[in-house]
Every structure is written in C-alpha cells, then in structure tokens.
Amino acid sequence: MTSAKEQFDRQAAQYNAQWNAWTETSLNWLLDHADCQPTDVALDVATGSGFTALAFAPHVQSVVGLDVSTGMLAQAARQQQERGLTNVTWLEGAAEALPFPDAAFTLVTCRIAPHHFLSVPAFLAEVARVLQPGGRLLLADTTVPNDAPEISRWQNHIELLRDPSHRRNLAPQEWRQELEAAGLRAHTVEPIAGEARVNLADWAAKSGCTAEQLQALKTEFAKAPAGAAEAFQIQQSADEVTFVWQRVVAKATKG
Numbered sequence: 610m611t612s613a614k615e616q617f618d619r620q621a622a623q624y625n626a627q628w629n630a631w632t633e634t635s636l637n638w639l640l641d642h643a644d645c646q647p648t649d650v651a652l653d654v655a656t657g658s659g660f661t662a663l664a665f666a667p668h669v670q671s672v673v674g675l676d677v678s679t680g681m682l683a684q685a686a687r688q689q690q691e692r693g694l695t696n697v698t699w700l701e702g703a704a705e706a707l708p709f710p711d712a713a714f715t716l717v718t719c720r721i722a723p724h725h726f727l728s729v730p731a732f733l734a735e736v737a738r739v740l741q742p743g744g745r746l747l748l749a750d751t752t753v754p755n756d757a758p759e760i761s762r763w764q765n766h767i768e769l770l771r772d773p774s775h776r777r778n779l780a781p782q783e784w785r786q787e788l789e790a791a792g793l794r795a796h797t798v799e800p801i802a803g804e805a806r807v808n809l810a811d812w813a814a815k816s817g818c819t820a821e822q823l824q825a826l827k828t829e830f831a832k833a834p835a836g837a838a839e840a841f842q843i844q845q846s847a848d849e850v851t852f853v854w855q856r857v858v859a860k861a862t863k864g
C-alpha cells in the first residue's frame with residue numbers, strides 16, 4: 610500500500626500545472642459558502658500545494674495549511690512567497706490526528722483530499738474537536754452517485770489504478786451520515802456541476818503513471834459500465850479518452 614506522503618512527495622514538483630483549472634469550481638463554491646470573517650482563524654486540512662489555504666487567506670485573520678507531504682508543503686510555501694501573503698503558516702501532520710488543541714479554529718476547509726484518508730470518521734471527529742462552537746467546515750471531494758455500488762466500485766478501482774494512495778470516494782449521502790455521526794450539523798451536502806473535462810492521459814501523467822498503467826486505465830475505461838459512462842460523461846475516440854469526475858461539496862457547523 611502506497612502512503613499519501615510517498616505519493617505526493619513524489620508528485621509535488623509537477624503538481625500545480627492544470628490542477629486548478631480542473632478543480633476551480635469546487636474552490637469557488639467553498640469560498641462562496643464560507644461566510645469568511647476578518648476574525649476567522651482557519652485550518653486547511655490536506656492543503657497540498659496550498660490552493661485552498663492561499664485562496665482563503667485574504668478573507669480571514671490567519672490560515673494554517675496542514676499536510677502529510679513535506680514536498681507539497683514546500684510547493685505551498687513557494688506559492689505563498691510569490692503571492693506575498695503573510696498570514697499563512699504550514700505544518701506537517703495528519704488529518705486523522707490534528708496537532709492542535711480543542712476549539713482552536715473558527716473555520717476548517719478540506720478540498721479534494723479525504724479520498725486519500727485512512728479514516729474519514731477519525732478526520733471528522735478531529736474537525737469537530739478543533740472547531741469552536743458555531744465554527745464551520747467547508748468540504749469538497751471527488752464523489753460517486755448515491756446508491757450505485759457498481760459505479761462506485763468501477764470509479765474507485767480506476768482511481769486506485771492511477772494513484773495507489775487512493776482509498777475511497779464517498780457518495781454524498783455517505784458524507785451526510787459521516788458528518789452527522791461526528792456530531793456536526795450538515796447544512797448542505799450536494800454534488801456540484803461544472804467541473805472541468807479531464808483528458809485521461811494528462812490525468813495519469815499527473816500522478817506519475819507508467820505507459821503500462823495508462824494502458825490498463827484505457828482498458829478499464831473501454832469496459833466501463835453504462836451507468837459509469839453516463840455519470841462521468843465518458844467520451845472515447847481512437848486518440849483520446851476524456852471524462853468529468855463528479856464532486857461533492859458540503860457545509861457543516863459545530864452546534
């Protein structure tokens with residue numbers, strides 16, 4: 610089993626190109642629904658190269674960006690310097706054991722990362738612990754349709770072929786259950802439209818796939834169940850395979 614730290618340390622240097630264009634709809638949704646205040650003390654869990662932390666920084670008092678990959682955190686620090694933002698700090702750490710005291714934050718964000726986590730319940734229990742009463746969690750991740758086990762199995766298998774640190778994409782209704790089980794109040798949990806169409810070869814290259822891995826992915830796409838082809842808008846020609854991954858966004862509060 611490859612850890613997220615190994616995978617993302619390896620990928621860090623070539624990570625940024627394309628990524629934000631693929632995922633900017635979810636970032637805009639988080640910003641639009643966070644109700645940011647200049648007094649907010651924010652934590653961005655699994656910050657990667659810092660896209661979300663740096664997008665929130667101008668709207669809050671301070672942000673800590675946390676990640677298991679020091680390679681990704683080095684990229685984040687570089688981006689921060691280029692943008693001249695002084696209210697962001699970076700810290701190595703895991704989502705399942707947040708290295709902060711209780712009630713340390715008014716706002717927690719986490720974007721397109723929980724599908725790597727070893728335990729979503731442990732992550733959400735930690736979010737509930739470090740949020741102040743009334744604090745908000747804004748979340749986005751890759752998802753699968755509700756009540757569609759065959760599509761879920763196919764999509765998670767594809768993700769794992771492409772990135773051995775993948776664990777599981779949860780459906781929106783699973784997210785609602787997990788948020789509530791952690792004692793958080795789930796206000797919005799919904800799929801969002803408008804994410805970018807992705808080229809399979811580009812997507813595979815971004816995670817460092819070999820030619821054999823890309824071929825295995827193409828073979829699996831050619832055999833995609835009809836429900837998956839529809840859900841992920843798969844288009845296949847002799848030259849390329851493209852698709853649109855589904856994303857879920859959620860807003861929850863503590864108390």
Ligand SMILES: C[S@@+](CC[C@H](N)C(=O)[O-])C[C@H]1O[C@@H](n2cnc3c(N)ncnc32)[C@H](O)[C@@H]1O
Pocket residue numbers: 613614617654655656657658659660661675676677678681702703704705719720721722725726727
């Ligand atoms: C797709 S990237 C992050 C994207 C970033 N949140 C953004 O908005 O652009 C996923 C990140 O999750 C991190 N990660 C994976 N598992 C983690 C865990 N258990 N705790 C903390 N970070 C983790 C990886 O190191 C990687 O940097």
